[in-house]
Amino acid sequence: MLIVEFNVIQKARFQMTDLSSLFPPSVIITIASNEMWSTPLCTEEEQLIEGAVEKRQREFRAGRNAAHAILNQLNAPSGPILRGEKRQPTWPAGFLGSITHCRERCVVACTKKGDLLSLGLDVEPLSPLSKGIARYIDTPEETQFKLQHETLPARLFFSAKESLYKCYYPLIGRYFGFQSINLNFDLSRQRFQFTPTSACTIRFPENLIFHGRYQVDDKHLYTSCFLTQKQTGLP
Numbered sequence: 001m002l003i004v005e006f007n008v009i010q011k012a013r014f015q016m017t018d019l020s021s022l023f024p025p026s027v028i029i030t031i032a033s034n035e036m037w038s039t040p041l042c043t044e045e046e047q048l049i050e051g052a053v054e055k056r057q058r059e060f061r062a063g064r065n066a067a068h069a070i071l072n073q074l075n076a077p078s079g080p081i082l083r084g085e086k087r088q089p090t091w092p093a094g095f096l097g098s099i100t101h102c103r104e105r106c107v108v109a110c111t112k113k114g115d116l117l118s119l120g121l122d123v124e125p126l127s128p129l130s131k132g133i134a135r136y137i138d139t140p141e142e143t144q145f146k147l148q149h150e151t152l153p154a155r156l157f158f159s160a161k162e163s164l165y166k167c168y169y170p171l172i173g174r175y176f177g178f179q180s181i182n183l184n185f186d187l188s189r190q191r192f193q194f195t196p197t198s199a200c201t202i203r204f205p206e207n208l209i210f211h212g213r214y215q216v217d218d219k220h221l222y223t224s225c226f227l228t229q230k231q232t233g234l235p
């Protein structure tokens with residue numbers, strides 16, 4: 001009985017916005033609770049933010065605490081989630097995940113490796129990007145699309161490219177320029193796909209199927225990507 005009540009309270013706290021449609025049901029996605037931003041981590045994880053500014057320490061704690069809460073639900077082996085050579089979290093063997101944070105929100109998604117081979121997640125405020133940054137993000141085709149759809153969230157292309165990078169990085173281990181891929185959005189289904197431009201030097205794994213999704217609430221935009229070996233049959 002106590003466990004049921006605890007779960008109900010936790011669910012209400014963590015899921016102010018229901019983000020479950022960003023991934024298939026095997027993925028657990030969580031918004032970090034207020035306490036997660038300040039609860040200290042284990043020694044090895046705390047060492048990664050020693051000397052960092054308070055904002056960085058808070059967002060790092062939020063991401064790691066939320067990730068541990070999910071991994072616990074998934075019965076993953078416990079242990080520190082350290083940092084790879086390009087800042088990617090080192091998930092326990094057999095598990096996948098992605099962490100994202102912006103000023104007031106931290107979201108984490110994790111799953112057991114199985115149908116999904118990688119995943120990426122990004123959250124952004126609904127405010128526009130500074131003009132200086134925006135001109136390095138979009139390709140000419142994307143700029144044209146944006147002009148035809150003026151109500152799109154300002155950071156949609158930026159966010160989708162960030163989550164795409166997080167999804168592919170663990171597989172290809174390389175950075176690819178923002179303008180080396182073209183995003184194609186299906187606005188009615190809140191889905192997206194991408195095609196490399198002729199300038200792209202990355203070979204994306206051809207045998208894997210890419211899925212991109214997005215969702216908007218009153219303050220934030222969320223984008224998600226995942227890779228499967230075969231079509232999932234998901235809507």
Ligand SMILES: CC(C)(COP(=O)(O)OP(=O)(O)OC[C@H]1O[C@@H](n2cnc3c(N)ncnc32)[C@H](O)[C@@H]1OP(=O)(O)O)[C@@H](O)C(=O)NCCC(=O)NCCS
Binds near residue numbers: 101
């Ligand atoms: C990695 C990057 C996407 C993270 O963006 P950010 O602005 O810091 O914002 P987010 O909060 O959304 O993401 C940070 C989290 O991403 C995760 N992350 C960082 N590098 C990663 C990588 N190489 N692969 C997977 N996940 C990564 C980490 O968990 C990190 O949080 P943590 O340090 O607290 O653990 C961004 O900093 C970056 O390096 N971009 C360059 C690559 C790029 O621009 N690609 C565009 C492709 S078209």
